[in-house]
Amino acid sequence: MTTNLLDYDLEGLTAFCEQLGQKRFRATQLFRWIHQKGASDFEQMTDLAKSLREKLAGAAHIQGLNVVSRHDSSDGTIKWLFDVGAGDVIETVFIPETGRGTLCISSQAGCAVGCRFCSTGHQGFSRNLTTGEIISQLWFAEHFLRKHLGRDERIISNVVMMGMGEPLQNYSQLLPALKVMLDDHGYGLSRRRVTVSTSGVVPMIDRLARDCPVALAVSLHAPNDALRSNLVPLNKKYPIAELLDACARYQSAAPRDFITFEYCMLEGVNDQPEHARQLVALMKTHAANGLSCKFNLIPFNPFPASGLLRSEMPQVLAFAKILLDAGIITTVRKTRGDDIDAACGQLAGDVQDRTGVDQRMAAQRQGMLGGIKVVVVNRDTV
Numbered sequence: 001m002t003t004n005l006l007d008y009d010l011e012g013l014t015a016f017c018e019q020l021g022q023k024r025f026r027a028t029q030l031f032r033w034i035h036q037k038g039a040s041d042f043e044q045m046t047d048l049a050k051s052l053r054e055k056l057a058g059a060a061h062i063q064g065l066n067v068v069s070r071h072d073s074s075d076g077t078i079k080w081l082f083d084v085g086a087g088d089v090i091e092t093v094f095i096p097e098t099g100r101g102t103l104c105i106s107s108q109a110g111c112a113v114g115c116r117f118c119s120t121g122h123q124g125f126s127r128n129l130t131t132g133e134i135i136s137q138l139w140f141a142e143h144f145l146r147k148h149l150g151r152d153e154r155i156i157s158n159v160v161m162m163g164m165g166e167p168l169q170n171y172s173q174l175l176p177a178l179k180v181m182l183d184d185h186g187y188g189l190s191r192r193r194v195t196v197s198t199s200g201v202v203p204m205i206d207r208l209a210r211d212c213p214v215a216l217a218v219s220l221h222a223p224n225d226a227l228r229s230n231l232v233p234l235n236k237k238y239p240i241a242e243l244l245d246a247c248a249r250y251q252s253a254a255p256r257d258f259i260t261f262e263y264c265m266l267e268g269v270n271d272q273p274e275h276a277r278q279l280v281a282l283m284k285t286h287a288a289n290g291l292s293c294k295f296n297l298i299p300f301n302p303f304p305a306s307g308l309l310r311s312e313m314p315q316v317l318a319f320a321k322i323l324l325d326a327g328i329i330t331t332v333r334k335t336r337g338d339d340i341d342a343a344c345g346q347l348a349g350d351v352q353d354r355t356g357v358d359q360r361m362a363a364q365r366q367g368m369l370g371g372i373k374v375v376v377v378n379r380d381t382v
């Protein structure tokens, strides 16, 4: 089997080309062909000498993922399922908006963290994606969309690592993929427009700060350790205080002047005024360590096996008001692509068992078809 060039960032590709006796600038040319022009065939690369193209064809290939299916939502959101072998399927979601296009990318097949409210978590962990499999989602989507929409210019302006999997539990494969996204010879995305979302892998937050400080979103979901450990089992290993300390440290390297905290609103579980007041107190304590935050309240997307329900909107707004009154910037995320199960936490492939859903959950799923009325931001504005 030859080498898949999608597995390399520019540094890796340069080393590979050097092994073939090629100068550095050849690697840059090749990298631009792959990522900026979407080339998958060396014969297309007409400014490379024929002898080099033949050498490359003998030593390497450019192979993206196999598409299982594509689902187009009425709101313009597109979801792809990709086959990553051995029965594993991952998902990628494109969310268009005026002036920007966001791609939500998966980092693992399944997830080992096992959050109670997440269908990927319920599915369990299958395996880490390779760098090539992570970047292929962007490579494929960007070049597909240019053709599909008949446009020459860049379509995807933002990437969020909010698909399946915990990106910071697949750090070694994630890092080169992030570098390709940021590289001016690759996708040239700014650090502010690439967001890693994590359930709180503390040591890796520090490494990301050193290696590649992109925007950070932290999935908090609870204001105290007892509740958070119940919802996000990783909290037992890295409790809230340690997590928030890591966030404060991250901030000095971060491209934005705040960390985004995601908070999935679960009816009767974490959505009471008392929880909001605890959050305010928690954030005040950590503000003293230099942490500044923004909250993004996410309406829970219900799925049968969770046994959980989405908080009603008045509850969400009352919660938001307590945070806002305390001076914490707070938004409520608008759900997108619900009619194709592309919303957060629904990225587990086929959402099974629609028949067994209890009536209220069924109603909530129905209600999602139109999206919620109160908006405020989309997934890409994290």
Ligand code: SAH
Binding pocket: 117, 118, 119, 161, 162, 163, 164, 165, 166, 167, 197, 198, 199, 217, 218, 219, 262, 263, 264, 298, 299, 300, 301, 302, 303, 344, 345, 346
């Ligand atoms: N593992 C990472 C990134 C992927 S999950 C993380 O947990 O941050 C991306 C976001 O979707 C997280 O904030 C997660 O809490 C949220 N999410 C998961 N399941 C959800 C659901 N059923 N409804 C709404 N949001 C959900």
Ligand code: SF4
Binding pocket: 111, 112, 113, 114, 115, 118, 119, 120, 121, 122, 163, 164, 165, 166, 199, 219
């Ligand atoms: Fe994994 Fe994130 Fe889902 Fe938790 S919310 S199970 S960390 S993908």
